Amino acid sequence: MPNISQRALDVPLSPIRKLASFADRAKAKGRHVFHLNIGQPDIATPQAAMARMRQVDIKVLEYSPTEGWASTRAAFAAAMRKFGVNISKEEVMVTTGASEGNQLLFFSCFDKGDEVIIPEPFYANYNGFAQIADVVVRPVTSTIETGFAMPQIQDFERVINNRTRAIFLNNPSNPTGAFYPRELIEQLALLVKQYDLYLIVDEVYRDFCYDGQEFFSVLRLEGLEDNVIVIDSVSKKFSACGARIGTIITRNQDVMEAVSNYGKLRLSPPGFGQLLSEFLCELDDSYMDNVREEYHRRRDLVYERLTHMPGVVSYKPGGAFYCFAKFPVENADHFCQWMLEEFEYNGATVMLAPGEAFYATPGLGIDEVRIAYVLNTTALNQAMDCIEQALVVYPYKKVRDMAAIG
């Protein structure tokens, strides 16, 4: 029997994966599991767009061009105008989700051994993209105590060396919900220009900024046209994860040509998803306004509930639909598993993502979890009841912290 590759054995997997089987077993025992572990929104995909999909009469469902249908690219370009970004359709490539966008960029912009700087905690799959492309991730740590504010510029500068090629950001951030305002982006831009790096920003949550904060796209930075690359997706903002449609947006023609060349290997992005994306881009603002308000309510609820749990450290995230919380436990990974294996409250339990998975620096995030507030407020309240109760009865609490609080 032939062996699988060594690299397949080494592929960095999310520890959430290990918990999935415990969640299945909890369900088999009849327990309801509130899934706060993944970014799968429960909100309905815009039904007006779905209705238009049902009107479409396609004779031959053919390959699109590698870069996507011209009409789809144009729709995405037009949708950037409300963020003050003027971009042409030639500067937009349609990808099979933001995931593919990341992978295409890792190959197009970096050679083996090149380094990218990413504030941690970060989206765990960056580790996988880096492994596949033989790229080194250099984390710059942000902390829960500051609400995961952007690290200082000197922290970024400290890890720059002659193999550094890019700074990656998520704005607002998955997994922390941190929002990076214009002035911080502009400070970072100076550094990017000084060292002539790529500034690659995943802006898939740009529509989810709370408390009246105005989102500032890096595509508005002047003089950095060749450095800036944006990754986008319809998945989160339109609850259309299954469409598998994202974009790479850049004014750097060489990058656009390179990602397009790699893209030729997979022929084209999905056809139905592209069509849906056009319809989504043409919606008026009411859908997004409602969704933003809904997530805003959920964020307030989660923050309020966490604030009242003894020994829990959290913060009010400025965007996206995630937050981190530090729990008064020795090991959050064990706590998450215990919740699924041993615990129930009113016939239910909660699945959370252990925080450690989102840090590259060993030892960080061990007592933290990520909470995705992707359930309605009723369910979310029930889930928070479970967490609150679980933290009371969990037998392996952190002794030091409890003493400090007590």
Add this chain to the structure above:
Amino acid sequence: MPNISQRALDVPLSPIRKLASFADRAKAKGRHVFHLNIGQPDIATPQAAMARMRQVDIKVLEYSPTEGWASTRAAFAAAMRKFGVNISKEEVMVTTGASEGNQLLFFSCFDKGDEVIIPEPFYANYNGFAQIADVVVRPVTSTIETGFAMPQIQDFERVINNRTRAIFLNNPSNPTGAFYPRELIEQLALLVKQYDLYLIVDEVYRDFCYDGQEFFSVLRLEGLEDNVIVIDSVSKKFSACGARIGTIITRNQDVMEAVSNYGKLRLSPPGFGQLLSEFLCELDDSYMDNVREEYHRRRDLVYERLTHMPGVVSYKPGGAFYCFAKFPVENADHFCQWMLEEFEYNGATVMLAPGEAFYATPGLGIDEVRIAYVLNTTALNQAMDCIEQALVVYPYKKVRDMAAIG
């Protein structure tokens, strides 16, 4: 301005790409271009399945599981029964087209420097998959004079070394249309077993076998359950290239786990495409029977026309919708470009794929082209008229061959 990666500059691109701009210019001049250069079928996607798509009411278009929806996997498994293959849904992973299936396998089965054996001419994108994964392609040559019959077993054996991990086949073959019957597959299986290699077969054209030949899937090979991996897709058989849905089918659980782990990095295959695929799998045989008959007619037409062109060498392909032809020209790449730049007949010209692109051995295929017979017989006849006339007036004919024929 930061540079793109060296590997992006080195990514092996199909030379067809270079011709695309010449085709665009020919069209701008008002010429009709018959596209025989790509495997984009003109046949309608099954309208019964498309009609069912219009009935679907999706509330949240969510991620599917990494391996695809259970119902989609089950539909693909069930569809294998008519080929005498008994497979469970757990042995089927849904991929974003056969292209992704290939890429997942290159990473899952091979480490850097590992070698795979592929009969040439082969699907040109294998070069790209190999570059990305740092895998070495070892070609075993087949020739137009034998109708691209499978190379001798000793030809395969000659290139096996301690880094050899797999033999790749397309059956029937893209780009040659060669059909490999059961006895040849069984001979190859002995070799695969002897050296404990993977036998990875792209069977996307399995429904297109002509002259009453019966297709034999490698999944029927006994005692090779852990060696055999099949790649499949709905793109060609159902004219559904834009669905971006393929499968990896294997009984090797380690391989299934490895491709699934890599698959987690892209979260899930496309949702609409999976739904369409279920409907396609549930169709009765009449659609496929009609399509097969249509391609059969086209194959006969192309073969018949080529046979009557002086100095042209071709053969009757047993499957798929491609054939190769050797033209009496010094350089087929130049001939293809000349057809688009300089030539027209009745207001039209033809775009073909230069054969050289499909060989790994330098110097092979220089006077060959690949013809994809993806147009209806009327258009195909007009295209063949163009080719016939072009070969008469083309100024750079091969002198030797012309003399031999003359």
